[in-house]
Each structure stands twice: as structure tokens, then as C-alpha cells.
Amino acid sequence: MIHAEGLTKRFGSLTAVDQITLDVGDGEVFGFLGPNGAGKTTTVRMLAALISRTSGRAEVAGYELGSEADELKIRERIGVLPDNVGLYDSTSAYQNLEYFGRLHRMDPTALRTNIERLLGMMDLWEKKDLPVSTFSKGMKQKVAIARALVHDPVLLFLDEPTANLDPEAAKMVREVILELKKENRTIFLNTHNLDEAQRICDRVGILRTRLLAVGPVETLRSGFARKRTAVRLERTSEALVAAVKQRLRTDGVEVSGDRLLVDVDDPARENPEIAEAVVAAGGRILELSQVSPSLEEVYLKLVHEETALP
Amino acid sequence: MRFSQAWLIARHDIGIFRHRSGVMGPLIGLPLFVGIGFPVLVDYIVRSNGTAGLGTYLPGLIDAFSFWFVIGAATLPTAIAAYAIVGEKVEKSLEPLLSTPTTDGEILLGKTLAAFVPTVLAIWAGSALFQGLIDAATRGALGYLLYPNGEMVVILFALVPLVSLYAIELCVLVSSRVTDARSAQQYASITFVPLIFLYVAGEIGFTLDTTHLLYIAAGFVVLVLALFQVSRRTFHREEILTQWK
Numbered sequence: 001m002i003h004a005e006g007l008t009k010r011f012g013s014l015t016a017v018d019q020i021t022l023d024v025g026d027g028e029v030f031g032f033l034g035p036n037g038a039g040k041t042t043t044v045r046m047l048a049a050l051i052s053r054t055s056g057r058a059e060v061a062g063y064e065l066g067s068e069a070d071e072l073k074i075r076e077r078i079g080v081l082p083d084n085v086g087l088y089d090s091t092s093a094y095q096n097l098e099y100f101g102r103l104h105r106m107d108p109t110a111l112r113t114n115i116e117r118l119l120g121m122m123d124l125w126e127k128k129d130l131p132v133s134t135f136s137k138g139m140k141q142k143v144a145i146a147r148a149l150v151h152d153p154v155l156l157f158l159d160e161p162t163a164n165l166d167p168e169a170a171k172m173v174r175e176v177i178l179e180l181k182k183e184n185r186t187i188f189l190n191t192h193n194l195d196e197a198q199r200i201c202d203r204v205g206i207l208r209t210r211l212l213a214v215g216p217v218e219t220l221r222s223g224f225a226r227k228r229t230a231v232r233l234e235r236t237s238e239a240l241v242a243a244v245k246q247r248l249r250t251d252g253v254e255v256s257g258d259r260l261l262v263d264v265d266d267p268a269r270e271n272p273e274i275a276e277a278v279v280a281a282g283g284r285i286l287e288l289s290q291v292s293p294s295l296e297e298v299y300l301k302l303v304h305e306e307t308a309l310p
Numbered sequence: 311m312r313f314s315q316a317w318l319i320a321r322h323d324i325g326i327f328r329h330r331s332g333v334m335g336p337l338i339g340l341p342l343f344v345g346i347g348f349p350v351l352v353d354y355i356v357r358s359n360g361t362a363g364l365g366t367y368l369p370g371l372i373d374a375f376s377f378w379f380v381i382g383a384a385t386l387p388t389a390i391a392a393y394a395i396v397g398e399k400v401e402k403s404l405e406p407l408l409s410t411p412t413t414d415g416e417i418l419l420g421k422t423l424a425a426f427v428p429t430v431l432a433i434w435a436g437s438a439l440f441q442g443l444i445d446a447a448t449r450g451a452l453g454y455l456l457y458p459n460g461e462m463v464v465i466l467f468a469l470v471p472l473v474s475l476y477a478i479e480l481c482v483l484v485s486s487r488v489t490d491a492r493s494a495q496q497y498a499s500i501t502f503v504p505l506i507f508l509y510v511a512g513e514i515g516f517t518l519d520t521t522h523l524l525y526i527a528a529g530f531v532v533l534v535l536a537l538f539q540v541s542r543r544t545f546h547r548e549e550i551l552t553q554w555k
Contacts (some may be wrong), residue, residue: 050405075412082405086401099322
């Protein structure tokens with residue numbers, strides 16, 4: 001659905017997006033993570049044919065970025081939720097959707113059917129004739145998502161869909177995205193909410209001007225952050241930690257509550273040795289498990305390493 | 311360029327500003343004021359002075375009044391254009407609009423039509439009232455119908471549309487540099503300046519006859535075409551998203 005090669009955007013001397021190469025498949029939910037100013041919105045704007053690229057190439061929804069005719073085709077086939085909802089407050093939810101459906105030159109009957117289906121899905125059908133100005137932030141965000149979907153796009157770009165929403169409204173919007181995922185829609189989700197990305201996305205890319213990593217969340221978690229084994233003990237002590245360190249010949253042991261956390265490279269080989277070392281040091285093991293690093297750890301590691309680069 | 315896309319945008323914008331008193335007030339008020347207020351004044355002059363000597367100064371006075379329709383064409387569309395462009399920029403609804411399969415030219419044409427069509431229609435309606443009432447008030451005193459005449463035809467069908475387009479294009483240029491609709495309107499009021507000169511010229515004896523009005527219209531054609539080129543460059547998708555304040 002998306003194929004980008006060396007996509008770059010410069011504003012004068014500032015490089016906003018540097019040499020991005022990525023693929024997003026049909027029906028995939030792809031999360032684009034990065035701190036503020038990392039280039040996420042610029043990337044979406046390039047892929048959505050809203051701004052030009054400085055170099056590189058990209059094919060979106062079957063059309064190549066570059067010519068005005070193809071870019072019109074791209075905008076026909078995609079839906080975009082910008083980081084600001086940008087609704088017409090004085091008009092109703094129905095009128096907002098109707099206007100955008102007509103701009104996409106939809107057949108009036110299909111448009112009515114789509115609006116009814118989408119507002120129904122968003123639990124807003126009963127309020128369809130109320131001015132949008134009377135809606136809460138979460139409801140407005142849902143109308144904006146419906147607007148991006150009104151013409152049945154094959155690809156949906158969502159730019160920070162839960163930013164600035166209270167937890168309840170954010171949950172409401174996440175549920176809508178999960179519904180869309182069930183419908184097998186291709187979604188490109190810009191977010192800096194790692195929990196959201198972890199729960200919703202099939203794959204994520206971590207961006208800080210350059211694409212630092214890309215892959216399924218699990219692969220990133222196992223590939224970019226240290227693996228650790230957690231040993232829950234009846235009781236911990238400094239002496240026990242020192243003895244375990246000495247026996248395993250490592251400094252990678254720390255205490256967290258009633259658990260010892262031990263850095264490992266190969267858990268299958270090292271876990272029996274860890275258990276032996278703890279028992280030999282006088283510890284009583286209640287539980288031994290593998291600790292999966294969170295996406296947050298992977299993200300922070302990559303983003304901070306990138307910051308440290310010259 | 312698909313006119314249907316532009317017209318869809320224009321109709322939508324017109325539907326929105328229909329409910330805004332700040333736009334509708336002047337749009338209805340100014341043509342009504344000129345269309346009824348000035349003929350009432352002329353009627354008062356005719357009734358209080360009798361018919362003696364009216365034929366020498368009344369037509370000139372009335373022509374000066376009719377120039378107010380040109381001034382209206384310069385001021386009225388700026389309120390609409392300021393909302394249609396800066397208002398949307400402020401409310402952040404331009405980006406979703408730019409994300410649709412509509413070209414920059416179609417959006418710009420739509421915004422221009424939204425400001426142009428109501429302005430010209432309101433002025434034409436006001437001028438119909440003006441001409442009818444002036445004829446009714448002066449026919450007895452002058453012995454002939456003052457309107458319609460060549461000057462009014464040039465004013466209504468050449469100057470009013472051209473000055474209106476000139477004002478809208480200036481508003482587009484200003485829109486990229488201001489952050490609220492009121493400022494856009496204030497900056498765009500410079501459209502008024504050349505018209506003040508023309509008005510004063512008329513008042514101090516320079517005859518604004520059909521030929522002179524056609525020359526002025528030709529000047530506005532050049533101005534409108536030049537400004538169109540600049541406003542097309544300013545109203546560019548990438549400029550709007552990355553450069554506009």
C-alpha cells in the first residue's frame with residue numbers, strides 16, 4: 001500500500017525527514033513513533049500528497065508521488081485525519097461528512113449510506129443534526145475520523161488521533177481504531193503514545209528525522225532492548241546479590257522489590273545457571289520468569305542513542 | 311480545473327457565512343443604504359429646491375452617489391474572503407480540505423466565488439433599487455430618465471466585478487501573513503485607496519464618463535491579472551501548510 005525509498009524533506013537548511021525507506025502492506029496497521037519534531041507529520045503530509053518531497057520516491061495506494069494527476073488519485077484513495085480535527089463548528093456532523101463526501105465526488109445514495117453507517121459506528125447517529133460546536137473533544141475526534149472514512153479510502157492516515165484527549169475520550173477513539181483494524185483497513189498511525197502503538201499496531205517504525213528501527217513490536221522488543229530474567233525470592237539481601245554476582249561473574253544483577261533482575265543473552269542456557277547461583281547463595285526461589293522489555297524501553301534507547309550521535 | 315468542485319466549495323462557504331452577522335450586515339446594509347438612502351436624499355433635494363437649475367448639477371451629484379457601488383465592491387468581499395480563507399486557517403479546517411482530491415486552483419476559485427457572487431448580486435440588487443428610485447424621484451424635474459445609462463452599465467458590469475476580484479485577490483495575499491480574519495479585513499482595506507482617488511477626482515470636477523470608466527476598468531483588468539498570478543502562487547498547498555502563519 002505504501003512503498004517509500006529514501007524519502008527526504010528539507011525546509012531550507014533544516015532536514016525534517018531524512019532518507020526514509022519503508023513498506024506498509026495491505027490491511028496493516030503501521031505505527032509511526034517519534035518525539036515531537038521528529039518528522040512524523042511531515043512524512044504523513046508527503047505520503048498524503050500534501051507537500052512535495054525534496055528527494056527519494058514513494059508509491060502510495062498504487063500511484064507514484066510527483067505528478068499532480070497521480071497525487072489527485074492518491075488523495076481520492078486515502079483518508080487523512082490531521083492532528084487538528086478542523087471541523088466546521090457551525091454545521092452539523094452530518095453536514096460535515098456530506099461536504100467531504102461530495103468533495104470526493106461520491107454518489108449521493110452511497111454517501112448517505114456511508115454517513116449513516118459511520119455515525120452509527122461512532123455512536124453519533126442520534127446527534128447527527130446537532131452543530132459540531134456542541135460536541136465534546138472526543139466526539140469531535142470521532143466525527144473527524146468518520147470524515148476521513150466517508151469516501152471508503154483504502155488507506156487511512158491518522159496523525160496523533162488521541163493527543164490532547166482526556167483518558168475516556170482517548171479510549172473511545174482507540175476503540176474506534178480497533179474497530180477499523182477489524183475491518184482490515186490499512187492504517188498509518190502517527191503517535192507518541194507507546195502504549196497505544198503496542199496495543200493497536202502490527203508493526204511500528206521509530207523516527208527521529210531518520211527511521212531508526214522498523215518491525216513488529218515483539219521483534220523490536222527482543223532485538224533492541226536487553227533481555228532479563230526475573231527471580232522472585234522469599235527474601236533478598238545485599239549479601240545474596242553480591243554472592244550471585246560473584247558466582248555468575250557479572251555486574252548485570254539488580255534488585256527490584258522482592259525480585260532479582262539478571263541481564264541475559266541466552267535465557268535457555270543461562271536461566272539454569274542463575275537458579276543454581278541463587279540457591280547456592282542461600283536464596284529461596286518463588287518464581288523465575290523472563291522479563292520482556294517494553295516498547296517504551298526500546299523507544300527511549302533508540303531515541304537517546306540517536307541524540308548522542310555526533 | 312473542475313468548476314463543479316469550485317462551486318461546491320463556494321456554496322459551502324456561502325452557507326456558513328449566511329449565519330454570520332458580521333458578514334451579512336454589511337452585505338445587505340451597504341447596497342440598501344446606497345440603493346434607498348441616496349435616492350431619498352435626492353428626492354428631498356428635488357422637493358425642497360423645485361426644478362430650477364436641477365438639470366445642471368443633479369446628474370453629476372447622482373453619478374457620484376453611484377460610485378459608491380464600486381466602493382462597495384472593494385469592501386464587501388473582503389469580509390467574506392477573510393472568513394473563507396483566514397477563518398478556515400484559524401479553525402484548522404484548511405488541512406482537511408487540502409487533503410481532498412481538489413486542486414489548489416479549484417479551492418482558490420471556490421473561495422473567490424464565495425466572496426464574489428454574493429457581493430456582485432447584492433450590489434446589482436442595490437443598484438436596481440437605486441436606479442428605479444432615482445428615476446422616480448428625478449423624472450419630473452429632469453424631464454427624462456437618468457437610468458439606465460452607459461456609465462451605470464460600465465460600473466455594474468465591468469468595474470464592480472473587476473474591483474471585487476481585485477479586493478479578493480489582495481485578501482488572499484494578506485491571508486498568508488495574518489492570523490485572524492479581522493486583521494485580514496483591515497489589511498485588505500488598502501483596496502479602498504485607489505478608489506478614494508477616483509471618488510475625489512469625480513468630486514473635484516474630473517468627469518467620470520463612460521470612456522473614462524472604461525479606461526479605469528481596463529486598468530483594473532491589468533491589476534486583476536497581475537494579482538491573480540501572485541495569489542495563485544500564494545495559495546499553494548505546500549505554502550499554506552508550511553509557510554502560512
